[in-house]
Amino acid sequence: MPAITFIHPDGKSEHVETSGGESVMQAATRHGLDGILAECGGNAMCATCHVYVDESWLARLPAVAGDEDALLDGTAAERLPNSRLSCQINITPELDGLVLKLPERQV
Amino acid sequence: MTASGTPASTGPASVPHLDVDPFDMAFFADPYPTHQRLREAGPVVYLDRWNVYGVARYAEVHAVLNDPATFCSSRGVGLSDFKKETPWRPPSLILEADPPAHTRTRAVLSKVLSPTVMKQVRDRFAAAAEERVDALLDQRSFDAITDLAEAYPLSIFPDALGLKPEGREHLIPYASVVFNAFGPPNELRQQAIARSSPHQAYVAEQCQRDNLAPGGFGACIHAQADAGAITATEAPLLVRSLLSAGLDTTVNGIGAAVYCLARFPEQWQRLRDDLTLARNAFEEAVRFESPVQTFFRTTTREVELSGATIGEGEKVLMFLAAANRDPRRWDQPDSYDITRRTSGHVGFGSGIHMCVGQLVARLEGEVMLTALARRIARIEITGEPKRRFNNTLRGLDSLPVTITPA
Numbered sequence: 001m002p003a004i005t006f007i008h009p010d011g012k013s014e015h016v017e018t019s020g021g022e023s024v025m026q027a028a029t030r031h032g033l034d035g036i037l038a039e040c041g042g043n044a045m046c047a048t049c050h051v052y053v054d055e056s057w058l059a060r061l062p063a064v065a066g067d068e069d070a071l072l073d074g075t076a077a078e079r080l081p082n083s084r085l086s087c088q089i090n091i092t093p094e095l096d097g098l099v100l101k102l103p104e105r106q107v
Numbered sequence: 108m109t110a111s112g113t114p115a116s117t118g119p120a121s122v123p124h125l126d127v128d129p130f131d132m133a134f135f136a137d138p139y140p141t142h143q144r145l146r147e148a149g150p151v152v153y154l155d156r157w158n159v160y161g162v163a164r165y166a167e168v169h170a171v172l173n174d175p176a177t178f179c180s181s182r183g184v185g186l187s188d189f190k191k192e193t194p195w196r197p198p199s200l201i202l203e204a205d206p207p208a209h210t211r212t213r214a215v216l217s218k219v220l221s222p223t224v225m226k227q228v229r230d231r232f233a234a235a236a237e238e239r240v241d242a243l244l245d246q247r248s249f250d251a252i253t254d255l256a257e258a259y260p261l262s263i264f265p266d267a268l269g270l271k272p273e274g275r276e277h278l279i280p281y282a283s284v285v286f287n288a289f290g291p292p293n294e295l296r297q298q299a300i301a302r303s304s305p306h307q308a309y310v311a312e313q314c315q316r317d318n319l320a321p322g323g324f325g326a327c328i329h330a331q332a333d334a335g336a337i338t339a340t341e342a343p344l345l346v347r348s349l350l351s352a353g354l355d356t357t358v359n360g361i362g363a364a365v366y367c368l369a370r371f372p373e374q375w376q377r378l379r380d381d382l383t384l385a386r387n388a389f390e391e392a393v394r395f396e397s398p399v400q401t402f403f404r405t406t407t408r409e410v411e412l413s414g415a416t417i418g419e420g421e422k423v424l425m426f427l428a429a430a431n432r433d434p435r436r437w438d439q440p441d442s443y444d445i446t447r448r449t450s451g452h453v454g455f456g457s458g459i460h461m462c463v464g465q466l467v468a469r470l471e472g473e474v475m476l477t478a479l480a481r482r483i484a485r486i487e488i489t490g491e492p493k494r495r496f497n498n499t500l501r502g503l504d505s506l507p508v509t510i511t512p513a
Binding site: 041046071 | 223226
């Protein structure tokens, strides 16, 4: 199953094994990862599962949809060109090894 | 039966029948034993009292919420089926609508209540919470429902909407009618509707563009009509949604949080030790108390749900509160734990109809609990809490408390 590496703001990295048919947010919360809040539970409403995608992976992700784009303007930490909402990234085998940085804060 | 191709084992006959009325006073006084009965009876049950299907486990509640094509909202999210009965008021364009109509109106309210807008109102909401705590510290002994859970949202939300100062006393009674009306034709519903005309008249009037101050949420909705996202006749009805669902819900949410923190002093102490827990303390109270207890859906086709076959045109009652305490989903579901990972609870619903004002609710809850915990050492319940009875909302009518300053 694809694995994802999350890098915390203090530089520590955390490895999360994922299972099929879930989003990055779901994998992170199931793993108990600190730093992903997901207050709305994955309904693309709250912008509290914000991540920064490692540059080398950016082009391999599906494009940002309109809803997600608007929500990203409301993230607590600064929006950067590589900002995404992890609830909108569905895990596929091609994403094995994905590297995501966590923002300083989600609210 | 065989001639129509429907096996005899399907339909209401194949699911457990329960003789419980989830809308009577005895149930409201203590719903938890019945919630457990409903969950344990099976994934899908049938309630003979109102001839409806019910789901009380987390998995099925979540599944129904997330399949709006099968479990629709346009036939009403209360017991009344809009295909068979005339609704008591013109249907909501968002709550009581399905895609594609819903998608358009939903986008408008999502924009008006977005995370970006919350950043803009945060300081104002936080300052009002501090002012409320100033007043409470002067009082020392007060009713935590009237003087806190109601007073705080009333001090910010009508202004944020842009309402005129006159007539605001209709707001909570109007919301109470709306939430009672989702229930069956019991005394609560009949009396609420019978007394609703002055509240309805007030609300209809305030939804008009001329009565909404520039810059408020209401004016922003009307501005969306200028932009072509909705029509000018739709805008007032969308403002009505905020008037219906934006105040009494947060009153009950904040009331629930204060009631929890007053009952569980060790959680209050944890919050005082780490104020960053305030937002989750509110969220956990929404899971634990579930201010919105239930909603209905109506099936658009015959559907199989966890082994039960439900025919077309059937009402399905979702017990959000029971799902939020389903031991299949939650560890120690009956404990209020402000450090719990609350993501996924259905206190705000889930899916396309998930509470569009959830960010407002969380903001109000967070800044209020932060202000309380920073300046108050202890909250003591000093009298018998009194429950307020409503077909959909769970909350208190009165909670006498005495506070000790920090």
